Amino acid sequence: CTDKTGTLTQNKMTVVDYYLPDGTQEVFPDTPDTWSEGERRLIHIAVLCNDSNINEEGLELGDPTEVALIAFSNKNNKDYNEIRDRYMREAEIPFDSERKLMSTVHTFDTQKAMLTKGGPDVVFARCSQVFLDGKEQPLTEELKASLMEANERFSNQALRVLAYAYKRLDSSQADIDLDDEHDLVLVGLTAMIDPPREAVYASIEESKKAGIRTVMITGDHKTTAQAIGRDIGLMAEDDIALTGQELDALSEQELDEKLEHISVYARVSPENKIRIVKAWQKKGKVTSMTGDGVNDAPALKQADIGVAMGSGTDVAKDASAMVLTDDNFVSIVSAVEVGRTVFDNIKKAIAYLFAGNLGAIIAILFALVFDWINPFTALQLLFINLVNDSLPAIALGMEKAEPDVMERKPRDIKEGIFAGGTMQAVITRGLLIGVAVIISQYIGLQHSPEISVAMAFTTLILARTLQTFAARSNKQTAFEAGFFSNKYVIYAVLVCFVLYGITVLPGAREIFSIPETFGLSEWGIAAGLALAAVILMELGKIVSRFFKKA
Numbered sequence: 001c002t003d004k005t006g007t008l009t010q011n012k013m014t015v016v017d018y019y020l021p022d023g024t025q026e027v028f029p030d031t032p033d034t035w036s037e038g039e040r041r042l043i044h045i046a047v048l049c050n051d052s053n054i055n056e057e058g059l060e061l062g063d064p065t066e067v068a069l070i071a072f073s074n075k076n077n078k079d080y081n082e083i084r085d086r087y088m089r090e091a092e093i094p095f096d097s098e099r100k101l102m103s104t105v106h107t108f109d110t111q112k113a114m115l116t117k118g119g120p121d122v123v124f125a126r127c128s129q130v131f132l133d134g135k136e137q138p139l140t141e142e143l144k145a146s147l148m149e150a151n152e153r154f155s156n157q158a159l160r161v162l163a164y165a166y167k168r169l170d171s172s173q174a175d176i177d178l179d180d181e182h183d184l185v186l187v188g189l190t191a192m193i194d195p196p197r198e199a200v201y202a203s204i205e206e207s208k209k210a211g212i213r214t215v216m217i218t219g220d221h222k223t224t225a226q227a228i229g230r231d232i233g234l235m236a237e238d239d240i241a242l243t244g245q246e247l248d249a250l251s252e253q254e255l256d257e258k259l260e261h262i263s264v265y266a267r268v269s270p271e272n273k274i275r276i277v278k279a280w281q282k283k284g285k286v287t288s289m290t291g292d293g294v295n296d297a298p299a300l301k302q303a304d305i306g307v308a309m310g311s312g313t314d315v316a317k318d319a320s321a322m323v324l325t326d327d328n329f330v331s332i333v334s335a336v337e338v339g340r341t342v343f344d345n346i347k348k349a350i351a352y353l354f355a356g357n358l359g360a361i362i363a364i365l366f367a368l369v370f371d372w373i374n375p376f377t378a379l380q381l382l383f384i385n386l387v388n389d390s391l392p393a394i395a396l397g398m399e400k401a402e403p404d405v406m407e408r409k410p411r412d413i414k415e416g417i418f419a420g421g422t423m424q425a426v427i428t429r430g431l432l433i434g435v436a437v438i439i440s441q442y443i444g445l446q447h448s449p450e451i452s453v454a455m456a457f458t459t460l461i462l463a464r465t466l467q468t469f470a471a472r473s474n475k476q477t478a479f480e481a482g483f484f485s486n487k488y489v490i491y492a493v494l495v496c497f498v499l500y501g502i503t504v505l506p507g508a509r510e511i512f513s514i515p516e517t518f519g520l521s522e523w524g525i526a527a528g529l530a531l532a533a534v535i536l537m538e539l540g541k542i543v544s545r546f547f548k549k550a
Contacts, residue, residue, distance in 0.1 A: 001289045004218035007329045009194040013068035017191040019150040021132045032078045042188045045164040047073050047080045049104045049115040068192050091175045112169040120151045123163035127186040155223030159191040196232050203333040204233045211409035222266035229264045239263040244272045273299035341401040347422050349393040352471035354426045356464040359433025366438050373449040375441045375456035377513045387499050392468040395492035421474045433463045436533040440526050454518040455526045462530035465496040470537040477538045
Protein backbone atom coordinates (compact mmCIF):
# COMPACT_ATOMS: atom_id res chain seq x y z
CA CYS A 1 0.00 0.00 0.00
CA THR A 2 1.91 2.98 -1.27
CA ASP A 3 1.47 6.72 -1.23
CA LYS A 4 1.54 8.45 -4.62
CA THR A 5 3.14 11.86 -4.23
CA GLY A 6 6.91 11.61 -4.05
CA THR A 7 6.86 7.82 -3.85
CA LEU A 8 5.43 6.88 -7.23
CA THR A 9 5.89 10.38 -8.60
CA GLN A 10 8.84 12.78 -8.70
CA ASN A 11 7.40 15.09 -6.03
CA LYS A 12 8.22 18.06 -8.26
CA MET A 13 4.88 19.79 -8.65
CA THR A 14 4.44 22.41 -11.38
CA VAL A 15 1.32 24.46 -12.05
CA VAL A 16 0.42 23.89 -15.71
CA ASP A 17 -3.15 25.22 -15.92
CA TYR A 18 -5.82 27.15 -14.04
CA TYR A 19 -9.55 27.80 -14.30
CA LEU A 20 -11.76 30.72 -13.27
CA PRO A 21 -15.56 30.67 -13.08
CA ASP A 22 -15.82 32.82 -16.22
CA GLY A 23 -14.06 30.08 -18.21
CA THR A 24 -10.61 31.67 -18.28
CA GLN A 25 -7.86 29.05 -18.33
CA GLU A 26 -4.63 27.70 -19.87
CA VAL A 27 -2.17 30.63 -20.30
CA PHE A 28 -1.85 32.78 -17.18
CA PRO A 29 -0.79 36.37 -18.01
CA ASP A 30 2.87 36.92 -17.14
CA THR A 31 2.39 40.63 -16.59
CA PRO A 32 0.76 41.35 -13.20
CA ASP A 33 -0.61 44.68 -14.47
CA THR A 34 -2.78 42.78 -16.96
CA TRP A 35 -4.21 40.30 -14.44
CA SER A 36 -7.95 40.29 -13.99
CA GLU A 37 -9.26 40.71 -10.45
CA GLY A 38 -10.09 36.97 -10.42
CA GLU A 39 -6.53 36.07 -11.42
CA ARG A 40 -5.12 38.45 -8.82
CA ARG A 41 -7.21 36.93 -6.04
CA LEU A 42 -6.27 33.41 -7.17
CA ILE A 43 -2.55 34.24 -6.91
CA HIS A 44 -3.02 36.01 -3.57
CA ILE A 45 -4.77 33.01 -1.99
CA ALA A 46 -2.25 30.56 -3.46
CA VAL A 47 0.70 32.54 -2.05
CA LEU A 48 -0.74 33.70 1.28
CA CYS A 49 -2.55 30.53 2.32
CA ASN A 50 0.75 28.72 2.04
CA ASP A 51 3.56 27.68 4.42
CA SER A 52 6.36 27.05 1.92
CA ASN A 53 9.39 29.20 1.10
CA ILE A 54 12.28 29.46 -1.32
CA ASN A 55 15.38 30.68 0.51
CA GLU A 56 18.14 32.95 -0.78
CA GLU A 57 20.13 29.99 -2.08
CA GLY A 58 17.12 28.81 -4.10
CA LEU A 59 16.41 25.88 -1.78
CA GLU A 60 12.74 24.94 -1.72
CA LEU A 61 11.37 24.53 1.80
CA GLY A 62 7.98 23.02 2.50
CA ASP A 63 5.38 20.85 0.82
CA PRO A 64 6.10 20.46 -2.93
CA THR A 65 2.50 21.37 -3.77
CA GLU A 66 2.79 24.68 -1.93
CA VAL A 67 6.24 25.33 -3.36
CA ALA A 68 4.71 24.94 -6.84
CA LEU A 69 2.21 27.71 -6.02
CA ILE A 70 4.79 30.30 -4.98
CA ALA A 71 6.94 29.28 -7.96
CA PHE A 72 3.86 29.87 -10.15
CA SER A 73 3.62 33.42 -8.82
CA ASN A 74 7.33 34.03 -9.41
CA LYS A 75 7.10 32.58 -12.90
CA ASN A 76 4.41 35.09 -13.75
CA ASN A 77 6.63 37.96 -12.61
CA LYS A 78 5.13 38.56 -9.20
CA ASP A 79 7.59 37.89 -6.39
CA TYR A 80 5.66 35.95 -3.77
CA ASN A 81 7.57 37.75 -1.00
CA GLU A 82 6.11 41.08 -2.13
CA ILE A 83 2.61 39.71 -1.63
CA ARG A 84 3.44 38.24 1.77
CA ASP A 85 5.18 41.40 2.97
CA ARG A 86 2.18 43.50 2.00
CA TYR A 87 -0.51 41.21 3.45
CA MET A 88 0.77 39.77 6.72
CA ARG A 89 -0.77 36.62 8.21
CA GLU A 90 -2.88 37.38 11.27
CA ALA A 91 -4.37 33.96 12.09
CA GLU A 92 -4.54 30.47 10.62
CA ILE A 93 -6.08 27.02 10.72
CA PRO A 94 -3.36 24.62 9.51
CA PHE A 95 -4.04 21.95 6.91
CA ASP A 96 -5.00 18.51 8.16
CA SER A 97 -5.89 15.31 6.34
CA GLU A 98 -9.38 15.17 7.86
CA ARG A 99 -10.71 18.52 6.54
CA LYS A 100 -8.36 18.68 3.54
CA LEU A 101 -8.34 22.49 3.95
CA MET A 102 -6.03 25.28 5.09
CA SER A 103 -7.15 28.79 6.03
CA THR A 104 -5.33 32.01 6.91
CA VAL A 105 -6.45 35.56 7.79
CA HIS A 106 -5.15 38.76 6.16
CA THR A 107 -6.26 42.36 5.81
CA PHE A 108 -6.66 43.84 2.31
CA ASP A 109 -6.76 47.63 2.66
CA THR A 110 -9.44 47.82 5.37
CA GLN A 111 -11.18 44.52 4.65
CA LYS A 112 -10.21 41.51 6.74
CA ALA A 113 -10.63 38.17 4.94
CA MET A 114 -10.10 34.48 5.50
CA LEU A 115 -8.34 32.77 2.59
CA THR A 116 -8.89 29.04 2.06
CA LYS A 117 -7.36 26.45 -0.23
CA GLY A 118 -8.00 22.72 -0.41
CA GLY A 119 -9.41 19.79 -2.33
CA PRO A 120 -11.99 20.92 -4.93
CA ASP A 121 -14.76 18.63 -3.75
CA VAL A 122 -14.35 19.87 -0.16
CA VAL A 123 -14.14 23.55 -1.12
CA PHE A 124 -17.11 23.33 -3.52
CA ALA A 125 -19.26 21.92 -0.72
CA ARG A 126 -18.41 24.90 1.52
CA CYS A 127 -18.99 27.65 -1.03
CA SER A 128 -22.25 29.54 -1.39
CA GLN A 129 -20.92 32.25 -3.74
CA VAL A 130 -18.49 32.64 -6.60
CA PHE A 131 -16.27 35.54 -7.70
CA LEU A 132 -17.37 36.23 -11.27
CA ASP A 133 -17.13 39.31 -13.51
CA GLY A 134 -15.45 41.28 -10.73
CA LYS A 135 -18.12 40.69 -8.10
CA GLU A 136 -19.49 38.07 -5.75
CA GLN A 137 -22.43 36.15 -7.17
CA PRO A 138 -24.49 33.15 -6.00
CA LEU A 139 -22.94 29.80 -6.83
CA THR A 140 -25.63 28.41 -9.10
CA GLU A 141 -25.89 24.75 -10.06
CA GLU A 142 -24.85 25.69 -13.58
CA LEU A 143 -21.68 27.43 -12.39
CA LYS A 144 -20.93 24.60 -9.99
CA ALA A 145 -21.35 22.07 -12.81
CA SER A 146 -18.87 23.96 -15.02
CA LEU A 147 -16.33 24.08 -12.20
CA MET A 148 -16.79 20.39 -11.45
CA GLU A 149 -16.42 19.63 -15.16
CA ALA A 150 -13.12 21.56 -15.24
CA ASN A 151 -11.94 19.68 -12.15
CA GLU A 152 -12.84 16.36 -13.77
CA ARG A 153 -11.09 17.32 -17.00
CA PHE A 154 -7.90 18.20 -15.14
CA SER A 155 -8.09 15.03 -13.08
CA ASN A 156 -8.47 12.88 -16.19
CA GLN A 157 -5.15 14.32 -17.36
CA ALA A 158 -3.53 13.10 -14.11
CA LEU A 159 -3.26 16.69 -12.84
CA ARG A 160 -3.54 17.55 -9.17
CA VAL A 161 -6.22 20.18 -8.62
CA LEU A 162 -6.62 22.69 -5.79
CA ALA A 163 -9.54 25.06 -5.26
CA TYR A 164 -9.30 28.58 -3.80
CA ALA A 165 -11.89 30.60 -1.91
CA TYR A 166 -12.23 33.41 0.61
CA LYS A 167 -14.64 34.84 3.13
CA ARG A 168 -15.04 38.41 4.36
CA LEU A 169 -14.62 38.81 8.12
CA ASP A 170 -15.57 41.54 10.57
CA SER A 171 -12.65 43.82 11.33
CA SER A 172 -13.13 43.02 15.02
CA GLN A 173 -12.67 39.26 14.53
CA ALA A 174 -9.24 38.38 15.89
CA ASP A 175 -9.21 34.65 15.26
CA ILE A 176 -10.93 31.93 13.21
CA ASP A 177 -12.11 28.40 13.92
CA LEU A 178 -13.49 25.47 11.93
CA ASP A 179 -17.01 26.94 11.92
CA ASP A 180 -15.73 29.85 9.84
CA GLU A 181 -14.82 27.56 6.94
CA HIS A 182 -18.33 27.77 5.45
CA ASP A 183 -20.25 30.17 3.18
CA LEU A 184 -17.08 30.79 1.18
CA VAL A 185 -16.67 32.67 -2.09
CA LEU A 186 -15.11 30.45 -4.75
CA VAL A 187 -12.34 32.07 -6.82
CA GLY A 188 -10.98 29.32 -9.05
CA LEU A 189 -8.77 26.25 -9.55
CA THR A 190 -5.16 25.47 -10.31
CA ALA A 191 -3.97 22.25 -11.93
CA MET A 192 -0.47 20.94 -11.41
CA ILE A 193 1.44 17.91 -12.57
CA ASP A 194 3.70 15.65 -10.61
CA PRO A 195 5.11 13.28 -13.24
CA PRO A 196 5.65 9.61 -12.35
CA ARG A 197 9.24 8.62 -11.68
CA GLU A 198 10.74 7.16 -14.85
CA ALA A 199 11.84 3.95 -13.10
CA VAL A 200 8.41 3.37 -11.52
CA TYR A 201 6.96 1.83 -14.70
CA ALA A 202 9.53 -0.98 -14.70
CA SER A 203 9.34 -1.38 -10.90
CA ILE A 204 5.55 -1.88 -10.97
CA GLU A 205 5.97 -4.51 -13.66
CA GLU A 206 8.80 -6.16 -11.73
CA SER A 207 6.76 -6.27 -8.54
CA LYS A 208 3.91 -7.97 -10.43
CA LYS A 209 6.28 -10.70 -11.62
CA ALA A 210 7.47 -11.08 -8.03
CA GLY A 211 3.90 -11.75 -6.90
CA ILE A 212 3.60 -8.39 -5.15
CA ARG A 213 0.31 -6.51 -5.47
CA THR A 214 0.71 -2.72 -5.42
CA VAL A 215 -2.16 -0.57 -4.17
CA MET A 216 -2.03 3.22 -4.38
CA ILE A 217 -3.40 5.31 -1.52
CA THR A 218 -3.50 9.06 -2.05
CA GLY A 219 -5.17 12.24 -0.92
CA ASP A 220 -5.68 13.28 -4.53
CA HIS A 221 -8.95 13.38 -6.44
CA LYS A 222 -10.23 9.95 -7.45
CA THR A 223 -10.03 10.65 -11.19
CA THR A 224 -6.46 11.96 -10.91
CA ALA A 225 -5.43 8.89 -8.95
CA GLN A 226 -7.07 6.58 -11.51
CA ALA A 227 -5.33 8.34 -14.41
CA ILE A 228 -1.91 7.94 -12.79
CA GLY A 229 -2.69 4.35 -11.73
CA ARG A 230 -3.48 3.41 -15.30
CA ASP A 231 -0.51 5.33 -16.69
CA ILE A 232 2.06 3.49 -14.55
CA GLY A 233 0.41 0.08 -15.06
CA LEU A 234 -0.81 -0.26 -11.51
CA MET A 235 -4.49 -0.70 -12.45
CA ALA A 236 -5.65 -3.72 -14.45
CA GLU A 237 -8.64 -3.64 -16.78
CA ASP A 238 -11.16 -4.80 -14.18
CA ASP A 239 -9.63 -2.91 -11.22
CA ILE A 240 -11.55 -0.12 -9.51
CA ALA A 241 -10.85 2.99 -7.45
CA LEU A 242 -12.59 4.06 -4.24
CA THR A 243 -12.69 7.28 -2.27
CA GLY A 244 -12.43 7.31 1.49
CA GLN A 245 -16.16 8.08 1.71
CA GLU A 246 -17.02 5.15 -0.56
CA LEU A 247 -14.80 2.92 1.56
CA ASP A 248 -16.57 4.06 4.73
CA ALA A 249 -19.90 3.12 3.15
CA LEU A 250 -18.80 -0.50 2.57
CA SER A 251 -19.51 -3.18 5.16
CA GLU A 252 -16.70 -5.53 6.17
CA GLN A 253 -18.17 -8.28 3.98
CA GLU A 254 -18.51 -5.97 0.97
CA LEU A 255 -14.93 -4.77 1.38
CA ASP A 256 -13.71 -8.35 1.65
CA GLU A 257 -15.48 -9.21 -1.63
CA LYS A 258 -14.16 -6.18 -3.53
CA LEU A 259 -10.73 -5.84 -1.92
CA GLU A 260 -8.69 -7.70 -4.53
CA HIS A 261 -10.13 -5.54 -7.32
CA ILE A 262 -9.41 -2.18 -5.63
CA SER A 263 -6.08 -0.81 -6.83
CA VAL A 264 -6.53 2.87 -5.98
CA TYR A 265 -7.86 4.66 -2.90
CA ALA A 266 -8.36 8.42 -3.09
CA ARG A 267 -9.18 11.09 -0.52
CA VAL A 268 -8.48 8.66 2.33
CA SER A 269 -8.28 9.32 6.06
CA PRO A 270 -5.76 7.74 8.49
CA GLU A 271 -8.58 5.46 9.72
CA ASN A 272 -9.14 4.30 6.14
CA LYS A 273 -5.49 3.28 5.88
CA ILE A 274 -5.70 1.08 8.97
CA ARG A 275 -8.86 -0.55 7.64
CA ILE A 276 -7.22 -1.30 4.28
CA VAL A 277 -4.21 -2.90 5.99
CA LYS A 278 -6.40 -5.03 8.26
CA ALA A 279 -8.56 -6.14 5.33
CA TRP A 280 -5.52 -7.47 3.46
CA GLN A 281 -4.11 -9.08 6.60
CA LYS A 282 -7.44 -10.79 7.13
CA LYS A 283 -6.87 -12.50 3.77
CA GLY A 284 -3.53 -13.80 5.04
CA LYS A 285 -1.39 -11.38 3.02
CA VAL A 286 1.85 -9.86 4.26
CA THR A 287 1.04 -6.17 4.01
CA SER A 288 3.30 -3.16 3.73
CA MET A 289 2.23 0.47 4.15
CA THR A 290 4.11 3.66 3.31
CA GLY A 291 3.63 6.96 5.12
CA ASP A 292 5.34 10.10 6.30
CA GLY A 293 3.04 11.97 8.66
CA VAL A 294 2.10 11.69 12.32
CA ASN A 295 -1.38 10.53 11.27
CA ASP A 296 0.17 7.66 9.29
CA ALA A 297 1.84 6.15 12.37
CA PRO A 298 -1.09 3.85 13.39
CA ALA A 299 -1.30 2.34 9.89
CA LEU A 300 2.50 1.96 9.72
CA LYS A 301 2.42 0.16 13.07
CA GLN A 302 -0.49 -2.07 12.01
CA ALA A 303 1.18 -3.13 8.75
CA ASP A 304 3.50 -6.13 8.75
CA ILE A 305 6.14 -3.84 7.23
CA GLY A 306 5.75 -0.13 7.85
CA VAL A 307 7.78 1.96 5.40
CA ALA A 308 8.44 5.56 6.39
CA MET A 309 9.75 8.26 4.11
CA GLY A 310 13.15 9.71 4.95
CA SER A 311 11.63 13.19 4.60
CA GLY A 312 8.78 12.26 6.96
CA THR A 313 8.21 12.84 10.65
CA ASP A 314 10.14 11.12 13.42
CA VAL A 315 6.88 9.62 14.66
CA ALA A 316 6.33 7.87 11.31
CA LYS A 317 9.93 6.62 11.26
CA ASP A 318 9.69 5.25 14.81
CA ALA A 319 6.50 3.36 13.91
CA SER A 320 8.08 1.79 10.82
CA ALA A 321 10.22 -1.24 10.09
CA MET A 322 12.00 0.45 7.18
CA VAL A 323 12.89 4.02 6.22
CA LEU A 324 13.31 5.10 2.58
CA THR A 325 16.06 7.70 2.50
CA ASP A 326 15.09 8.70 -1.06
CA ASP A 327 11.27 8.42 -0.67
CA ASN A 328 11.24 6.33 -3.86
CA PHE A 329 8.95 3.39 -4.65
CA VAL A 330 11.74 1.89 -6.76
CA SER A 331 13.79 1.53 -3.57
CA ILE A 332 11.04 -0.61 -2.02
CA VAL A 333 11.20 -3.05 -4.93
CA SER A 334 15.01 -3.02 -4.74
CA ALA A 335 14.77 -3.76 -1.01
CA VAL A 336 12.56 -6.77 -1.77
CA GLU A 337 15.19 -8.08 -4.18
CA VAL A 338 17.96 -7.54 -1.62
CA GLY A 339 15.86 -9.18 1.10
CA ARG A 340 15.13 -12.22 -1.04
CA THR A 341 18.81 -12.51 -1.96
CA VAL A 342 19.90 -12.30 1.68
CA PHE A 343 17.37 -14.97 2.63
CA ASP A 344 18.56 -17.17 -0.26
CA ASN A 345 22.17 -16.76 0.84
CA ILE A 346 21.35 -17.67 4.44
CA LYS A 347 19.72 -20.85 3.16
CA LYS A 348 22.71 -21.59 0.92
CA ALA A 349 25.14 -21.25 3.84
CA ILE A 350 22.96 -23.46 6.07
CA ALA A 351 22.54 -26.07 3.33
CA TYR A 352 26.30 -26.06 2.76
CA LEU A 353 27.03 -26.65 6.46
CA PHE A 354 24.37 -29.33 6.93
CA ALA A 355 25.33 -31.20 3.75
CA GLY A 356 29.00 -31.30 4.71
CA ASN A 357 28.27 -32.51 8.23
CA LEU A 358 25.70 -35.03 6.95
CA GLY A 359 28.38 -36.50 4.68
CA ALA A 360 30.73 -36.94 7.66
CA ILE A 361 27.97 -38.51 9.79
CA ILE A 362 27.04 -40.96 7.00
CA ALA A 363 30.70 -42.07 6.68
CA ILE A 364 31.09 -42.51 10.45
CA LEU A 365 27.83 -44.48 10.81
CA PHE A 366 28.74 -46.70 7.86
CA ALA A 367 32.13 -47.45 9.44
CA LEU A 368 30.46 -48.32 12.75
CA VAL A 369 27.91 -50.63 11.14
CA PHE A 370 30.52 -52.50 9.09
CA ASP A 371 33.08 -52.52 11.91
CA TRP A 372 35.62 -50.40 10.07
CA ILE A 373 38.05 -48.15 11.84
CA ASN A 374 36.64 -44.70 12.63
CA PRO A 375 37.32 -42.71 9.40
CA PHE A 376 38.32 -39.53 11.26
CA THR A 377 40.23 -38.63 14.37
CA ALA A 378 38.79 -36.04 16.76
CA LEU A 379 41.49 -33.55 15.72
CA GLN A 380 40.68 -34.06 12.04
CA LEU A 381 37.00 -33.32 12.62
CA LEU A 382 37.82 -30.20 14.60
CA PHE A 383 40.12 -29.04 11.81
CA ILE A 384 37.46 -29.73 9.16
CA ASN A 385 34.90 -27.74 11.10
CA LEU A 386 37.37 -24.90 11.57
CA VAL A 387 38.31 -24.79 7.89
CA ASN A 388 35.06 -25.75 6.15
CA ASP A 389 32.42 -24.27 8.45
CA SER A 390 33.74 -20.73 8.36
CA LEU A 391 35.17 -19.09 5.25
CA PRO A 392 33.09 -20.90 2.56
CA ALA A 393 29.85 -20.33 4.47
CA ILE A 394 30.67 -16.63 4.84
CA ALA A 395 31.57 -16.44 1.13
CA LEU A 396 28.16 -17.89 0.20
CA GLY A 397 26.60 -15.01 2.10
CA MET A 398 28.14 -12.69 -0.52
CA GLU A 399 26.44 -14.44 -3.44
CA LYS A 400 24.66 -12.22 -5.97
CA ALA A 401 20.94 -12.42 -6.67
CA GLU A 402 19.82 -15.36 -8.79
CA PRO A 403 18.22 -14.50 -12.16
CA ASP A 404 14.73 -15.58 -11.08
CA VAL A 405 14.79 -13.96 -7.64
CA MET A 406 12.15 -11.40 -8.67
CA GLU A 407 10.06 -13.87 -10.66
CA ARG A 408 9.14 -16.08 -7.73
CA LYS A 409 5.96 -15.75 -5.77
CA PRO A 410 6.39 -14.57 -2.16
CA ARG A 411 7.19 -17.41 0.20
CA ASP A 412 4.76 -18.51 2.88
CA ILE A 413 5.79 -16.85 6.17
CA LYS A 414 5.18 -20.22 7.90
CA GLU A 415 7.58 -21.92 5.52
CA GLY A 416 10.60 -23.54 7.17
CA ILE A 417 14.22 -22.76 6.38
CA PHE A 418 14.61 -26.11 4.57
CA ALA A 419 11.64 -25.61 2.21
CA GLY A 420 11.94 -24.76 -1.46
CA GLY A 421 14.37 -27.57 -2.34
CA THR A 422 16.88 -26.84 0.42
CA MET A 423 16.27 -30.12 2.28
CA GLN A 424 16.53 -32.06 -0.97
CA ALA A 425 19.84 -30.33 -1.72
CA VAL A 426 21.18 -31.09 1.78
CA ILE A 427 20.31 -34.78 1.54
CA THR A 428 21.57 -35.18 -2.04
CA ARG A 429 24.88 -33.41 -1.46
CA GLY A 430 25.33 -35.04 1.96
CA LEU A 431 24.82 -38.52 0.47
CA LEU A 432 27.25 -37.86 -2.38
CA ILE A 433 29.94 -36.61 0.03
CA GLY A 434 29.28 -39.53 2.37
CA VAL A 435 29.49 -42.12 -0.43
CA ALA A 436 32.71 -40.54 -1.77
CA VAL A 437 34.29 -40.76 1.72
CA ILE A 438 33.13 -44.37 2.18
CA ILE A 439 34.62 -45.43 -1.17
CA SER A 440 37.83 -43.57 -0.33
CA GLN A 441 38.09 -45.28 3.05
CA TYR A 442 37.37 -48.68 1.48
CA ILE A 443 40.21 -48.21 -1.02
CA GLY A 444 42.49 -47.09 1.81
CA LEU A 445 41.65 -50.13 3.90
CA GLN A 446 43.14 -52.30 1.17
CA HIS A 447 46.50 -50.82 2.19
CA SER A 448 46.22 -50.11 5.93
CA PRO A 449 43.85 -48.61 8.52
CA GLU A 450 46.11 -45.54 8.74
CA ILE A 451 45.93 -44.94 4.98
CA SER A 452 42.13 -45.37 5.07
CA VAL A 453 41.83 -42.63 7.70
CA ALA A 454 44.12 -40.30 5.74
CA MET A 455 42.15 -40.90 2.53
CA ALA A 456 38.76 -40.44 4.23
CA PHE A 457 39.99 -37.20 5.80
CA THR A 458 41.35 -35.90 2.49
CA THR A 459 38.18 -36.82 0.57
CA LEU A 460 35.92 -35.22 3.14
CA ILE A 461 37.82 -31.94 3.43
CA LEU A 462 38.22 -31.59 -0.36
CA ALA A 463 34.61 -32.57 -1.10
CA ARG A 464 33.27 -30.13 1.46
CA THR A 465 35.52 -27.38 0.11
CA LEU A 466 34.55 -28.01 -3.52
CA GLN A 467 30.91 -28.28 -2.48
CA THR A 468 31.06 -24.49 -2.04
CA PHE A 469 30.67 -24.15 -5.82
CA ALA A 470 27.63 -26.45 -5.89
CA ALA A 471 26.09 -24.65 -2.91
CA ARG A 472 26.00 -21.34 -4.78
CA SER A 473 22.64 -22.30 -6.28
CA ASN A 474 20.10 -25.11 -6.13
CA LYS A 475 19.19 -24.54 -9.80
CA GLN A 476 22.23 -23.16 -11.61
CA THR A 477 25.58 -24.87 -11.98
CA ALA A 478 28.66 -22.93 -10.89
CA PHE A 479 29.48 -22.15 -14.53
CA GLU A 480 25.93 -20.96 -15.27
CA ALA A 481 26.06 -18.69 -12.23
CA GLY A 482 29.40 -17.32 -13.43
CA PHE A 483 32.37 -19.23 -12.06
CA PHE A 484 34.23 -16.06 -11.10
CA SER A 485 31.18 -13.88 -10.34
CA ASN A 486 31.65 -14.37 -6.59
CA LYS A 487 35.33 -13.73 -5.92
CA TYR A 488 34.85 -14.48 -2.21
CA VAL A 489 34.03 -18.12 -3.00
CA ILE A 490 37.25 -18.41 -5.02
CA TYR A 491 39.26 -16.87 -2.18
CA ALA A 492 37.60 -19.09 0.44
CA VAL A 493 38.27 -22.27 -1.55
CA LEU A 494 41.90 -21.31 -2.15
CA VAL A 495 42.43 -20.58 1.56
CA CYS A 496 40.86 -23.94 2.46
CA PHE A 497 43.21 -25.72 0.04
CA VAL A 498 46.20 -23.93 1.55
CA LEU A 499 45.11 -24.86 5.07
CA TYR A 500 44.63 -28.47 4.01
CA GLY A 501 48.08 -28.38 2.42
CA ILE A 502 49.55 -27.57 5.84
CA THR A 503 48.27 -30.92 7.18
CA VAL A 504 50.41 -32.93 4.73
CA LEU A 505 53.63 -31.05 5.46
CA PRO A 506 56.38 -32.85 7.41
CA GLY A 507 55.84 -32.36 11.11
CA ALA A 508 52.12 -31.75 10.70
CA ARG A 509 51.39 -35.19 9.22
CA GLU A 510 51.78 -36.94 12.57
CA ILE A 511 49.46 -34.47 14.27
CA PHE A 512 46.71 -35.09 11.67
CA SER A 513 47.29 -38.87 11.45
CA ILE A 514 48.57 -38.83 7.86
CA PRO A 515 51.25 -41.53 7.49
CA GLU A 516 54.41 -41.17 5.41
CA THR A 517 53.08 -43.86 3.06
CA PHE A 518 50.19 -41.57 2.04
CA GLY A 519 51.55 -40.43 -1.30
CA LEU A 520 50.50 -38.75 -4.51
CA SER A 521 48.50 -41.73 -5.83
CA GLU A 522 46.41 -41.96 -2.65
CA TRP A 523 45.88 -38.21 -2.69
CA GLY A 524 44.87 -38.39 -6.37
CA ILE A 525 42.22 -41.06 -5.66
CA ALA A 526 40.83 -39.11 -2.68
CA ALA A 527 40.78 -35.83 -4.64
CA GLY A 528 39.21 -37.55 -7.67
CA LEU A 529 36.39 -38.95 -5.54
CA ALA A 530 35.78 -35.53 -3.97
CA LEU A 531 35.66 -33.91 -7.41
CA ALA A 532 33.37 -36.65 -8.75
CA ALA A 533 30.91 -36.03 -5.91
CA VAL A 534 30.75 -32.32 -6.75
CA ILE A 535 30.37 -33.00 -10.48
CA LEU A 536 27.44 -35.29 -9.71
CA MET A 537 25.89 -32.52 -7.58
CA GLU A 538 26.05 -30.18 -10.56
CA LEU A 539 24.77 -32.79 -13.02
CA GLY A 540 21.86 -33.41 -10.66
CA LYS A 541 20.73 -29.80 -11.16
CA ILE A 542 20.70 -30.21 -14.95
CA VAL A 543 18.80 -33.52 -14.76
CA SER A 544 16.29 -32.02 -12.31
CA ARG A 545 15.64 -29.08 -14.66
CA PHE A 546 15.16 -31.45 -17.59
CA PHE A 547 12.50 -33.49 -15.79
CA LYS A 548 10.71 -30.37 -14.58
CA LYS A 549 10.46 -29.08 -18.15
CA ALA A 550 9.31 -32.48 -19.36
